[in-house]
Every structure is written in C-alpha cells, then in structure tokens.
Amino acid sequence: MRNSKYLIVGSSHAALEAAAAIRMQDPDGALAMVTRDTRLPYSPTILPYVVSGRSEPERILLRDEAWFADNAIGFVRGETLAAVDAAARTARFASGAEWRYEKLLLATGAAPAIPPVKGLAEVPFHVLRSMDDAVRLRDAIATARRAVVLGAGLIGMHAAENLAKAGAAVTVVEMQAQVLPGYFEPDAARMIERAFAAKGVTMEMGRTVTAAEPRGQGCAVILDDGRAIEADLLLVSTGVKPEMAYLAGGGVDTDRGILVDDRMRSSAPGIWAAGDVAQARGFYDGAKVVAGILPNAVEQGRIAGMDMAEDEGVKSFPGSVPLNTYTFFGQQAISVGLSAGGEGREVHETVGEGGKSYRRIVLEGDRLRGVSAINDFVDAGIMWQLVLRQVDLSAVKADFVARPLETGRMLMSRIWR
Amino acid sequence: MSKISNSSRVIVCDGNEAAALGVGLARPDVVAVYPITPQSSLVEYVSQMIADGRLQAELMNVEGEHSVMSALQGAALAGGRTYTATSGPGLAFMFEPYIRAPGLRLPMVASLVTRDLLTPQCVWGGQQDAMSVREAGWIQIYCETVQEVLDTIVMAYKIAEHHDVMLPVNVCHDGNYLSYGVSRVELPDQAEVDAFLGPRDVNWHVALDPARPMAVDPLTGGAGGGGPAMFVKYRKGLCNGMQNALRVISEVHAEWGERFGRFHAPLVEEYSLDGADYALVTIGSMTGAAKDAVDAAREAGEKVGLIKVKTFRPFPVEALSAAFAKVKAVGIVDRAVSFGWNSGPVYQESLGALYRTGRHIPAISFIGGLAGADITAEHFARIIETTAKAVTGAVPDGPVWVNENDQ
Amino acid sequence: MGKSFNTIQFHADRCDGCGDCMTACAQAKAGTDDLAQSRIRIVPAGGGVYELALCRQCGDPKCVMNCPSGALTKNAATGVIDWDWGKCVNCLLCTVGCAYAGIVFEAEVGHVTKCDTCDGDPACVKVCPHGALEYKTVAGIFNEYGDKEDLFAPGLSACQGCNSELLIRHTLRKVGPETVVAAPPGCIPGMGTVGYNGKTGCKVPIFHPLLTNTASMLAGLKKQYNRMGRDVTMLALAGDGGTADVGFQSLSGAAERNDQMLFVCVDNEGYMNTGMQASGATSFGSWTSTTPVGSAMKGKSTEAKNLPVVMMMHNCSYVATASTAFLEDYYAKLEKAIEASKHGMAYLHVYAPCPTGWRFSSAMTTQVCRMQVLSNFVTLWEFEPGRGLRFTHPVDRPRTIEEYLKLIGKYKHLEPEQVAHIRKSVHDKVAFLKRFAAADAAAAAG
Numbered sequence A: 001m002r003n004s005k006y007l008i009v010g011s012s013h014a015a016l017e018a019a020a021a022i023r024m025q026d027p028d029g030a031l032a033m034v035t036r037d038t039r040l041p042y043s044p045t046i047l048p049y050v051v052s053g054r055s056e057p058e059r060i061l062l063r064d065e066a067w068f069a070d071n072a073i074g075f076v077r078g079e080t081l082a083a084v085d086a087a088a089r090t091a092r093f094a095s096g097a098e099w100r101y102e103k104l105l106l107a108t109g110a111a112p113a114i115p116p117v118k119g120l121a122e123v124p125f126h127v128l129r130s131m132d133d134a135v136r137l138r139d140a141i142a143t144a145r146r147a148v149v150l151g152a153g154l155i156g157m158h159a160a161e162n163l164a165k166a167g168a169a170v171t172v173v174e175m176q177a178q179v180l181p182g183y184f185e186p187d188a189a190r191m192i193e194r195a196f197a198a199k200g201v202t203m204e205m206g207r208t209v210t211a212a213e214p215r216g217q218g219c220a221v222i223l224d225d226g227r228a229i230e231a232d233l234l235l236v237s238t239g240v241k242p243e244m245a246y247l248a249g250g251g252v253d254t255d256r257g258i259l260v261d262d263r264m265r266s267s268a269p270g271i272w273a274a275g276d277v278a279q280a281r282g283f284y285d286g287a288k289v290v291a292g293i294l295p296n297a298v299e300q301g302r303i304a305g306m307d308m309a310e311d312e313g314v315k316s317f318p319g320s321v322p323l324n325t326y327t328f329f330g331q332q333a334i335s336v337g338l339s340a341g342g343e344g345r346e347v348h349e350t351v352g353e354g355g356k357s358y359r360r361i362v363l364e365g366d367r368l369r370g371v372s373a374i375n376d377f378v379d380a381g382i383m384w385q386l387v388l389r390q391v392d393l394s395a396v397k398a399d400f401v402a403r404p405l406e407t408g409r410m411l412m413s414r415i416w417r
Numbered sequence B: 001m002s003k004i005s006n007s008s009r010v011i012v013c014d015g016n017e018a019a020a021l022g023v024g025l026a027r028p029d030v031v032a033v034y035p036i037t038p039q040s041s042l043v044e045y046v047s048q049m050i051a052d053g054r055l056q057a058e059l060m061n062v063e064g065e066h067s068v069m070s071a072l073q074g075a076a077l078a079g080g081r082t083y084t085a086t087s088g089p090g091l092a093f094m095f096e097p098y099i100r101a102p103g104l105r106l107p108m109v110a111s112l113v114t115r116d117l118l119t120p121q122c123v124w125g126g127q128q129d130a131m132s133v134r135e136a137g138w139i140q141i142y143c144e145t146v147q148e149v150l151d152t153i154v155m156a157y158k159i160a161e162h163h164d165v166m167l168p169v170n171v172c173h174d175g176n177y178l179s180y181g182v183s184r185v186e187l188p189d190q191a192e193v194d195a196f197l198g199p200r201d202v203n204w205h206v207a208l209d210p211a212r213p214m215a216v217d218p219l220t221g222g223a224g225g226g227g228p229a230m231f232v233k234y235r236k237g238l239c240n241g242m243q244n245a246l247r248v249i250s251e252v253h254a255e256w257g258e259r260f261g262r263f264h265a266p267l268v269e270e271y272s273l274d275g276a277d278y279a280l281v282t283i284g285s286m287t288g289a290a291k292d293a294v295d296a297a298r299e300a301g302e303k304v305g306l307i308k309v310k311t312f313r314p315f316p317v318e319a320l321s322a323a324f325a326k327v328k329a330v331g332i333v334d335r336a337v338s339f340g341w342n343s344g345p346v347y348q349e350s351l352g353a354l355y356r357t358g359r360h361i362p363a364i365s366f367i368g369g370l371a372g373a374d375i376t377a378e379h380f381a382r383i384i385e386t387t388a389k390a391v392t393g394a395v396p397d398g399p400v401w402v403n404e405n406d407q
Numbered sequence C: 001m002g003k004s005f006n007t008i009q010f011h012a013d014r015c016d017g018c019g020d021c022m023t024a025c026a027q028a029k030a031g032t033d034d035l036a037q038s039r040i041r042i043v044p045a046g047g048g049v050y051e052l053a054l055c056r057q058c059g060d061p062k063c064v065m066n067c068p069s070g071a072l073t074k075n076a077a078t079g080v081i082d083w084d085w086g087k088c089v090n091c092l093l094c095t096v097g098c099a100y101a102g103i104v105f106e107a108e109v110g111h112v113t114k115c116d117t118c119d120g121d122p123a124c125v126k127v128c129p130h131g132a133l134e135y136k137t138v139a140g141i142f143n144e145y146g147d148k149e150d151l152f153a154p155g156l157s158a159c160q161g162c163n164s165e166l167l168i169r170h171t172l173r174k175v176g177p178e179t180v181v182a183a184p185p186g187c188i189p190g191m192g193t194v195g196y197n198g199k200t201g202c203k204v205p206i207f208h209p210l211l212t213n214t215a216s217m218l219a220g221l222k223k224q225y226n227r228m229g230r231d232v233t234m235l236a237l238a239g240d241g242g243t244a245d246v247g248f249q250s251l252s253g254a255a256e257r258n259d260q261m262l263f264v265c266v267d268n269e270g271y272m273n274t275g276m277q278a279s280g281a282t283s284f285g286s287w288t289s290t291t292p293v294g295s296a297m298k299g300k301s302t303e304a305k306n307l308p309v310v311m312m313m314h315n316c317s318y319v320a321t322a323s324t325a326f327l328e329d330y331y332a333k334l335e336k337a338i339e340a341s342k343h344g345m346a347y348l349h350v351y352a353p354c355p356t357g358w359r360f361s362s363a364m365t366t367q368v369c370r371m372q373v374l375s376n377f378v379t380l381w382e383f384e385p386g387r388g389l390r391f392t393h394p395v396d397r398p399r400t401i402e403e404y405l406k407l408i409g410k411y412k413h414l415e416p417e418q419v420a421h422i423r424k425s426v427h428d429k430v431a432f433l434k435r436f437a438a439a440d441a442a443a444a445a446g
C-alpha cells in the first residue's frame, strides 16, 4: 500500500490545475498523480488537430517530466482506478496497486457515450478521447473514401472537416435539428451547416440511426427514414459520459456525474471531484450539470486544489457557463452563455453583409446572459466575466449592443483598475 | 622621596604639556579636540605630537565638545582607546553625551582642566565645572602637581579599562595653576608604560561591530514588565563599578609606584597628621601652598595636619573617615560652591564621611581660589588660625570666603 | 523567492486617446499602420476618458491554463507569455481565459496575437507623449534584492501605512551586513529597530545615538574601523529633527570633515514619534501640535529648511533626494551613496509623508509620496562633486499644488493666501534648483 497526503487521479486539465494550486499553498505535502494514460499529460481538445495532422503527438504535451520533479509530484502512468473505499480512504487500481490517501481528487474526465444502436457493437467504429484514438483515426482517415460521423457536436464536426479535407465523402448524422445544439441558435447553426455543405459534406440533421450493419471492411448505418449509408469509416461522437465506474461500490453520491458542492467536495469526506467527471452548479439556475468543457475543468481543478490544501484564498465555484470557441474551414464561432431567447430575455441578432457574419446578444434586464458570434470576434473571456459578475450594463447598453467588443473591453479595463 | 627610574628622562614643562606627554605614553587610538581656555595648549601639544608622528593616533578636529565626546564614544564602541580634554563651558556643552559614557561603561579618559563656570563671564581656574558633574558617573581624580598630572593620565587608562571598573575617568588639573605652571617632570620610558598598561581593552562588553552584532542601548525601563528591573541592574552595576574603583585606583597607584618609583596617594593623602589636633582638607593644586602653611604652623607649634582628597569620585568615605578619626576639627577648603548647602562641595560631602566616624567634630567650610584667585600661604595661615579655634568650639556661621577681601 | 517581472503600466489619467501607441505597435509588430493589428488597444470610455486592453503577462495566466496545445507558456526568464505559432491550433480557448482582451483573434493574420513587450523595449511606451504608458522595471529590484536577507527583525511596530519601515528595510538589505546602524530617537527606533529591554530589532549592530550626535558618533566609529583596516559602512537612519534641528551641528561638522558615512534623513516634516510637533523641516502652513490652528494662528508660519540644498553646499561626496514612490530612483542613488560613503559623506534625503501625523489614510502613503514629486512639492535630484546637480525625475508639467495639498489633513485649514504662498514657494524652489542644474549642465557641456 502506498501513501500520499494528496492523491490525484487523472492527468489532464483538472488534475494539473489542482496539483499546481496545492503546490502554491503546500509545497511539501506528499502529492501523487496517478493516471490511466501512458503518456505525459495532453489535452483531449488537441486530438482533432492530431487527427488532422496539424499537431504532432509529441509536441502538444502540457507538462514535461521536469515539471513533476520541480514540483515534487510523483507521476504514475498506466494505472486505471478500479475502486475507492471512501471510509478507509484507500484507492485500488486495476493492476492491484493500492493507495492510501488523506485527500483524493477524482479528475478522470469523461469517456465517449456509445448510443444503444442495434448492431453497433458488431461493426468497426472510431471514438475520439485519447491519443491512441486520435492516432488510429488519423491513420484511418488517410485511406477513408466514405465516412459517416454520428453526432454533430464539436468532436464530430472537427472530424467531419478533417475527413472532408482528406477527400472522403462525409455524412454527418445528427439527431437534433442542427449542429452544435446548446451553443448556437438555429440561424447560426445554419451558417455552419452551409459551410460544411459547401465543402461537400452531407448534413443529415434531425435524423437518428436505427441500426448498423457490417459491410465488407466497413459498415452501413441505417437512418430512421430507412436509408442506408455505407461507410469505410464510422466515427461515433454522440456525446460523453463521466468516467466513474470505479465508484460502483458506492460511498460517493453520483448522478450523471460525481455530485460536488461549490468547493468541488463530493459527499464523501476527503474526496473531491473536478472537470468532466464532476457534476457541479450550473450558473443560471444552480442545478448541477456536467459541463464537459475545458475552461470549467481548469476552474474546478483550481478550486479543488485550493480547497484540498486549505488555501484561504479559495473562492466558491460560481457555476458553469456554456463556453465554446470553434473554428471551421477558417471561420470562427464563439459562444458564451445562453443563446436561447425566452421570457424576460432581450435578444439582439445581427447578421453581417452577405450573411458572412453573425452576432447574437442575449440580455436579461441590464445583465448580459449570453453572446454568440460567427466571424465577428468578441473577447470570450470578457463576455464570460460580464455574465458571471452580472455587470450592470444600464449605462452602456446601446453601446454594448452596437459594439460589444469595444464596450466590453472598456468595461473590463475599468473594473480591473 | 621618589627615585628616578633608570630609563626616565627629566624635562621641564607645564601641566598641559605634562598631560599631553602622558597621553602620548598611553597611545590612544583616537583623539578628538576642540580648543577652550585653559585647556587649549594641551590639545595643541597633542595635535603637534600627532602631526610629528610621535603619537600615532587619529586626530579629529571636530566642531564642538558635544561632537568631541560623541565621536570618541563611537571610537570606543569600535574598540578604540580615546582621549580628549575640556574645561568649563566646553564641559557644559559636552554634557549630553558626557553623561552617557558611564552608563555605556566606556573606559574613556578625558582631562578636565578645571575652570569656573559662568556667570559672571570668566575664563580662569576654579573647580566649579568638575564639581557640577560629580553625579554624572565619571571617576574624578584631582592632581596636585605637574608630575602627578602626567602620571595620573597614564594610570587613568589602566583604572578605566579594568574589568571590575569599566568607567570613564576625568583626570582633573587646575586651570591656570597647573595648566600653565611649569615644573620639573620625570618622563617615564615608553616601553615601561606599554608594559604597565598592556593592550587596550575597551569594548569587550559593549560594541558596535558587525562581527558581534548587538543593539547598543535599546530603550530600557517602562511601565511594568522586566524593564525597570533591568534598568536597576545597569544602575547598580555602575555603582558597583564605582565602588570597585576605590580598590583598583589604589592597586594601580601602588603598581605605578613599584614600577616608576613615584607613590602618589591614590584616594586620600594624610600629611603631617601624626599628633595633629586638627587638619585642613584640600583638593588639587592648592595643596602645595597648604602643605607649606602647615609646615610653617607646625614649626610654630601648631598641632595641625592636612588631608588631601585626590579621588573625589568614587568618594573615598573609608579613607577619609579614617583620617578624620585622627583629629578634633577640620577646615575644609573648596575651590567650588555647593549652592544648595551654602558651602563647598568637598565640605558638604565630607560631612557624610564624618558621620561614619561616629564623632561630631567641628568642621568649617572655606571657599577660595574662585575665578583664578590665588590661595596663598598667608590665606592658609588664616585658615589654620580659624580652624584651630574650632577645636574649642568656635565655628563661624556659614562658609568662609577666602578671597573675599583680596585687593 | 519567486521572480518578478517588468510590465507595462497604464495611467488612464494621462491618456488622451491619441492612439500613437497603437500605431507604433502595429508598425513594430506587423509593419503596418492598420490599427486593427495593434496588440495594445486604447478604447474610449466617454468623456475624454480612455481604457486599455493589453496582455498583462499574468503571473497566473488563464490563457496558458486553457491552452490545449502547449502553444502558450509563461517565460520563466522574462515573465512574458510566449506564444508559439508552430504549436497553436487556433482553437481560441485562450481568449476564453483572458479577461483583459490581452490575446485576441486577428482576422488579418488568421490567428491570435498578443503583446510580447517587444523583448523588453516596448514600442508603445516610447511613443506615448504623455507618459500614460510606463514600462515598469522595478521588478529588477525584487529579483536582485528579494533574496537578500532582511536585516531588520520582522514585526516592527511602525504605524500602519508608514513608508519609513519600507525604506529602512530596503536600505539595509542593499547596504548589507557589514554595517553599523545609528538610529537616533524618533520613529525609526520608535518602531523597535534598536529594540527594548535588552532585545534588538536588527541583525546588524545598531544603536541609539542622542538626537544630537548621530553623525559625530558614526565619524568616531569609522575612524577606529579605518584604523583597524576594516571596511564597515556607517549608516544613519535619522528623522528630520535629528538631522535639521538639534542634530544639525554634528552633521554639518561631519560633512565639513567629509567623514565617511551614509546619512539617510527620513523627512516626515516634524517630530511625528512624539505627538506631531513642528521641526525645522515642517512645511509652511502645516498643522502640527506646536503650530496649531486657531483664531490667531493658522499652522506653521515659516518655510521648511531646505536641508538637502544645505548639505549640497557642504561639498559632500554625494547628496540626493529620494521618494519611496520612486524606488528604482532610490536604489540607483543608494548605490552611488554607498560608494560615496567609502570616501566621504553621502547624504540622502528621503521624503516620508506620515499618515498618522499628516492626517491621511494609511492606504494613501505611496500616492501622497508620488504626488509630492508630481506636483514639484519635492524634487528628485542628485549632486555629485564635479558633476553638479542633476534632476533625476524632472516634472515639467506638474500637478497643481492643490492636488497635493488636498490629499493631506494637516493642510485642510489653509486659506487661499496660504495656498498661494505655497504655490509660489514651490515655484521658487524649483526655479532655484533649475538654475543650479542649468549652470552645472552648461559647465559640463562647456
């Protein structure tokens, strides 16, 4: 049995920020980071760029060995957490290794959610969450002629673009009526869809896949309208689910993810959770959500680390706000906060000349609730702060609606001074 | 009778030069000077010795006595042996740092070429300056002769630096009479003085030295806590050092006598006291004339003796009361005034020593030699006459002002 | 200790929105006049006020944390957040992290751009005509001296907001341990530097001279150390009373003899340790407990002694004035003063506005210090024999004297005539010094 005052499981954004935060406060306390992956830390977000060939797997590492040494962090790779005994404060790994901890952070992120499609298990398909997945997909794309992407979220859209650029005939199938649901309103989504269509990608929106069947080396997916689309490459990117099978033994409250409070504490004493595995306060209504985005993993990791190290400077998690930046075929889409209109909300939508750009501002009273934009740059970080701080825009509302970029910068500069 | 040590030289000089020669023999590290009558020629002599390379010391020509004493305290805190000299108003101006040296237990040596204090405006001899600082914590030794000035300056370093003492010493010699009075002086050999004094030993206990960092003189005392008790400890230590000095002064004088053949009375000198009915009490250079007068009176059959006070601080209570025990009346001659007691200060302090004897003998206060006035043999003859009457109980009301009717 | 870095500071109150900085940046970084390509952005806030969007080179950079590709890193040597074009994948997540608009997508070039401080020589700062942008290099002080031992004990009991404690800690750090410190009665020993009841507040030898004899005691100490062949620095940390009033004779004497010491006068314009009585350094019009304000008296009726000028006339080895709001300037002078003290008298006159005695909030000290200089109420200069007088921080467009006076409670009662008097005397004092500086500059040129 090994011992560590702090035990962090996972080695991605949430884990790394927590470790750094602990070290700010407690430079000496024993700290171990144990992860399933066999590589040095990298971000899942980079994987589409590995797939496209833009990023080399060796050049995107978030930390090197020296960082762990400098910070006196024991880094253990290739160990998968299998069970946690919250009462005994021990963690058991698939290899049989056991760790005793004082404080445990679960930062195991999420895994692809595989939809219950008949026959799917019998056909070859790809997912994209790990570097191994990415390398496999990259190699497959090189030879793919016909590809089907299930799910028009970020992962699917990135892959579809890469596949199209590689010359494959691509079909994207999305159950909902638009791409990137939740981040963009239909008008914006249409712009993105048009860009894909213009590059020859077939966008099958509002369609479900009812079955998958093997076809030669590849497969065919059957749509709800009965059509069968053949593919030599199938990517399943229909969403993610928190990686928390090791909690099956109970002792820690879970829902869709591990339930945490505003300091990222789970229901079990001595256990924290952060990032894609955690289900924490949502900003708008307080209901707990699994956010699944990188900036939240960073924020939550930091809060968890500070709280674990009893850093008095720790601030409560304000709640997750949907955040998205997305580049497709050289165009930029940004979304911060709510995009939907509704009761009490004031929506200002602007479409640029020739439909080449788009901007949507959602206000509630004098408060900003969300901004989304395509090819119309706004500072996402500033907008996020305006939303979180519920900055009173009454004095500058017209200016803000007309020129959110400049007005936002002016407001934040003033606040920071 | 003193014998001349083989290696001594004989010269003729005044008291200021004798003091300077004594300083040269004691080899101080730092000398700070500011001129004032009647001390000026003394610091001129010392400056010239340094200029000529006869004394290898740092000479600081500072802008006033206040800085003289301050600079020397700095030098002492760095471990240097120091010297200066002053008089009257110079001492008054120096007073602020002057009263600090004893508390810091700095073994400094300074000559007081005594002078009467203003006002009336006056540049002549008198011991009012020295007597006014008798409670400052400095050792005060009063010289009688030019030779004693030289010898005492050297001895003063040995007394001051003694670990049981560690107090500053004023070697006092009378302005005018000793400062400018010329006489024959034996000049001891440098090597023998070096052997007598040994290496300087100044700041072993308190220092401003990065090699031994300490706070020198932080605030001490205050309401409550251990502060006042600590203050008492320092004060008591100073008093103990003063008392130890009585022994050390005697030892040093004895050693001086052994080495150089001149045995000066360290605390109190008893002169012609055998079979005396009464005695004069003197201090400083007046003693010479007083001794002549006593000798003359003895020849005339008067049973008179003399008691000379050499060390006034610490006050030699034992030695003095032992001398007082031998006579039936005393006439105490002061060269200064105790304003509060309407007497001379030596008189006033002698009363305490008399009390120690357990006998209530008559005592008369004579005040003379103020503002450079001479106390001549004739004056002393009258003093003897007056004191003789006291044996039978005729004691004047109030002090006798010796030079009151001089023309 | 960690490392500190240089940074670009923005003084919004001096910015008139001219945009020269943006032009310079666009030119320097993209070789264009297209302001859209500037990495510094001045934004109008209405009413002639301007705000700034610029990378702050954060110590805890969220852009770096949010970067999934390792393209952004905090440079450990320069503190600049470096962006690596080769690694960037244009995901814009960095822009989500930044709340300052310090890293933004630039359509013209198709990727994010950010300020790199032009490798420590920012083009924007150089062109700003009003000093609204300033490249702060004080970090060097921290890096150079941060690890040096603070030779004063922790927990000195100076009043809240006192800059003297700041000053003496900096000073002794720089002067170093081979030093004897003299702290005559006043605030500096009052805060416990010399200690109490047998305990010291300092790790080097320190003492309480008299209020009157600091310079002469140090002179004697130095003489003896020189005699012993030891190089020990004599450092006085004195108040203005111990310098300008009763302490002046011994200082003047030591200066005349060019005794080797570093004499620092911490000028808080009076006897602030003992209840705010006036000193010879108290400025005209000041309320103090001995120049009170009543129906017959309106504060101090005479000018302060201009002590640094008096010291200059003593032909010291070095004389300078300094302010804790301009620490780099102070360090440069301290460096020269330490060197000069090996040969003779080095005199530093440091202004020390006192929140307790002058009646301003303890949070305002540095601002008051700065305003003293910016209003020319005090001037920063140095005098070196042979080189003469030189202003080290000339203020050609000073703030009005009212701006300075209104910060401070001890001037609250001033009548308009008194303010006018101060305005004139400030003007005259600066003019007087300028004549020296000009004459010296002319002498140097000729």
Ligand SMILES: Cc1cc2nc3c(=O)[nH]c(=O)nc-3n(C[C@H](O)[C@H](O)[C@H](O)COP(=O)(O)OP(=O)(O)OC[C@H]3O[C@@H](n4cnc5c(N)ncnc54)[C@H](O)[C@@H]3O)c2cc1C
Pocket: A009, A010, A011, A012, A013, A014, A015, A034, A035, A036, A037, A043, A044, A045, A046, A047, A048, A079, A080, A081, A082, A107, A108, A109, A110, A128, A129, A154, A155, A243, A246, A274, A275, A276, A277, A292, A293, A294, A295, A297, A323, A324, A325, C091, C093
């Ligand atoms: C292809 C792709 C594109 C994305 N694009 C974006 C984007 O553009 N913007 C955005 O905001 N977010 C994006 N995300 C989401 C973002 O990457 C995640 O929100 C973020 O990585 C979450 O960080 P995390 O630390 O919580 O978990 P993860 O990054 O998922 O890391 C989990 C860590 O835990 C380890 N682990 C998992 N299970 C175990 C176990 N049982 N035992 C031991 N170790 C274990 C893993 O090896 C890994 O180190 C993307 C994700 C993917 C997959």
